[in-house]
Amino acid sequence: MKRIKLLCLILALPVFLAAQQKKPNIIIILADDLGWGDVGFHGSGIRTPNLDQLAREGVELTRYYTAPICSPTRVGLLTGRYPNRSGIRETTIPPWSDFGLDTTEELLPQMLARSGYIHRAIIGKWHLGHASLSYHPMQRGFTHFYGHLNGAIDYFSQMREGERDWHNDLKPSADTGYATELITREAVKCIGAYAGDAPFFMYVAYNAPHGPFQAPEAWLKQYGYDPAKPKYGKKKPADPGEETGDGLGHGNTIRQTYAAMVSCMDDGIGQIMKALKDKGIDEHTIVLFHSDNGAAGSGNSGSHGSLRGYKFDEWEGGVRAPALVRWKGGGLKGGTRIDQVMGYVDIFPTLKAIAGQQEAAKKTLDGLNLWPVLNGSAGKLDREFYLGHGALLSGDWKLILDQGRPNMKLNGDVLFRIPPDDAETENVRAAHPDVYKRLKAAVAPYEAIRSKKEILSKGPKNGFVAPKDWQITKK
Incomplete structure (x- = not known):
C-alpha cells in the first residue's frame, strides 16, 4: 500500500506543479477622467468603498503615470510603447476622423493569445479608431467587444452624433440602460462564462466619470439630490455630449452628479470583485485599476486633490493617476504602497513576463517589466x-519644457523635485543647472519620435454624418 501511495504521489506531482504554475487571470479596470482627489483612499468626500477595499487588499501605486489625455493613454497601455510612435500624441480620435491605431502595432490581447489566454474581452470604451474594420477591437486580438467605439457618448441613450454607439462584437447591441451599469453587467457575465481551466483577460474600460455628466437618480439621491430643486445646466440644444437636451441624469449640481457617477462605477467594481470571489478565482486574478488621466476640472466636477493641474496638462494633476493592483495568489502584500515611478507603458512588458511569454516583442517596448519591484524581489529603479x-521624469526629478502650451502658463522651462514637492510649487531649475541640462538633453530623443501619420485635430466636422448604428462596414 505504501508503494501504491508513493506511486500516486509521484504521478500527481506534475499536475500539482502545473496547478501551482497556472497563469493568472488578468482584469484591467480603467476609469475615464477620474481625478487623484476623487477616491476615498485619497481622502475624497466621494464614497468609493470598493476601491478603498481594493487599496486595503492590494498595493497602491503612488507614482503611476499616464498621458494627459484619453486615446494616447489607451495606446500606451495596450502596446507598451509611447503613443507618439503611433501618431497619437496630444488629442483623441474624434467621430469624423479616419485615423486609427497603427495596425502594425502588437496589442496586449494579441501577445496574451500566444500565452494561452483563450478569452480576451474589451468591455466599455475603445476610442482607438472606427473608420474601418481593420481598427476594430476584434481585429486587434480581442475575442469579444461590448461597448462603444467613440468617446463622450450619452450615458442613457448611448448616442453620439445622432446615432447609437453600442455594440456586441461586430453588431449593434439592443441593450438599453445606463452605460456604467451595462458595462458592469457584461463584465460580471463574462467572468461567469470565462472562469475555468484556461486563463482569461478582460479590459474593462468604463467611460465614467467622463462627461457628459449624467447619473441614475438612485445614485444622485445618495448625494442629496432633490428633484424639486433645479437641475444643473438644463438647456437646449443638448449639453456637450448629450443628445436629448432634456437634462436626463442631471443632479442639482455638476459636482453632485459627478460624485454619483464615481460611486456608481465603484459599485460596479465591487460587483466584479464579488463575481471573482463567487467563482473562487479572486486570489488567482490580477486586478489592476487606474484612471486614464487626471480630472477634467470642468466647472466643479473632478478634483486633483493636493496635486497641481488637470487633464491636458503635464502637471502631476493631469498625468498622475490613482492606481491599485491586487494579486493575492502572486504574493502581493495587501495594504502596501509603492512609490516607484511607473505607468501605463509598463503594463504590457510586466504582464508579458507574468504570462511567461518568451517570444520577443514585435517592436521595441518603452515600458519596463516592473514585476520584481511589485513583488519585492528588486529594489526601486531609477x-x-x-x-x-x-515633460520627463528621471527618478525624483521632473522637467517640463515651455513649448507654448497656453493652458499651463509656464513662462519658461521648469524643474521640480518630486518628492518632496509633489504639488510642484518650487521651480528649482536655477539651483540645479546640471540636472536641468541633463534632463533637457535626455528628453530630446523622446520629443523627436514621430509617426508617418499623425492624428488630426478635433475639428472641423466638415458635414460629417455618422453611420447607421455606428456600424463599421469599410474594410
Missing part, C-alpha cells in the same frame, strides 16, 4: 519616464 510634450 528610470526615465516620458510624459509627452516636453
Whole structure:
C-alpha cells in the first residue's frame, strides 16, 4: 500500500506543479477622467468603498503615470510603447476622423493569445479608431467587444452624433440602460462564462466619470439630490455630449452628479470583485485599476486633490493617476504602497513576463517589466519616464519644457523635485543647472519620435454624418 501511495504521489506531482504554475487571470479596470482627489483612499468626500477595499487588499501605486489625455493613454497601455510612435500624441480620435491605431502595432490581447489566454474581452470604451474594420477591437486580438467605439457618448441613450454607439462584437447591441451599469453587467457575465481551466483577460474600460455628466437618480439621491430643486445646466440644444437636451441624469449640481457617477462605477467594481470571489478565482486574478488621466476640472466636477493641474496638462494633476493592483495568489502584500515611478507603458512588458511569454516583442517596448519591484524581489529603479510634450521624469526629478502650451502658463522651462514637492510649487531649475541640462538633453530623443501619420485635430466636422448604428462596414 505504501508503494501504491508513493506511486500516486509521484504521478500527481506534475499536475500539482502545473496547478501551482497556472497563469493568472488578468482584469484591467480603467476609469475615464477620474481625478487623484476623487477616491476615498485619497481622502475624497466621494464614497468609493470598493476601491478603498481594493487599496486595503492590494498595493497602491503612488507614482503611476499616464498621458494627459484619453486615446494616447489607451495606446500606451495596450502596446507598451509611447503613443507618439503611433501618431497619437496630444488629442483623441474624434467621430469624423479616419485615423486609427497603427495596425502594425502588437496589442496586449494579441501577445496574451500566444500565452494561452483563450478569452480576451474589451468591455466599455475603445476610442482607438472606427473608420474601418481593420481598427476594430476584434481585429486587434480581442475575442469579444461590448461597448462603444467613440468617446463622450450619452450615458442613457448611448448616442453620439445622432446615432447609437453600442455594440456586441461586430453588431449593434439592443441593450438599453445606463452605460456604467451595462458595462458592469457584461463584465460580471463574462467572468461567469470565462472562469475555468484556461486563463482569461478582460479590459474593462468604463467611460465614467467622463462627461457628459449624467447619473441614475438612485445614485444622485445618495448625494442629496432633490428633484424639486433645479437641475444643473438644463438647456437646449443638448449639453456637450448629450443628445436629448432634456437634462436626463442631471443632479442639482455638476459636482453632485459627478460624485454619483464615481460611486456608481465603484459599485460596479465591487460587483466584479464579488463575481471573482463567487467563482473562487479572486486570489488567482490580477486586478489592476487606474484612471486614464487626471480630472477634467470642468466647472466643479473632478478634483486633483493636493496635486497641481488637470487633464491636458503635464502637471502631476493631469498625468498622475490613482492606481491599485491586487494579486493575492502572486504574493502581493495587501495594504502596501509603492512609490516607484511607473505607468501605463509598463503594463504590457510586466504582464508579458507574468504570462511567461518568451517570444520577443514585435517592436521595441518603452515600458519596463516592473514585476520584481511589485513583488519585492528588486529594489526601486531609477528610470526615465516620458510624459509627452516636453515633460520627463528621471527618478525624483521632473522637467517640463515651455513649448507654448497656453493652458499651463509656464513662462519658461521648469524643474521640480518630486518628492518632496509633489504639488510642484518650487521651480528649482536655477539651483540645479546640471540636472536641468541633463534632463533637457535626455528628453530630446523622446520629443523627436514621430509617426508617418499623425492624428488630426478635433475639428472641423466638415458635414460629417455618422453611420447607421455606428456600424463599421469599410474594410
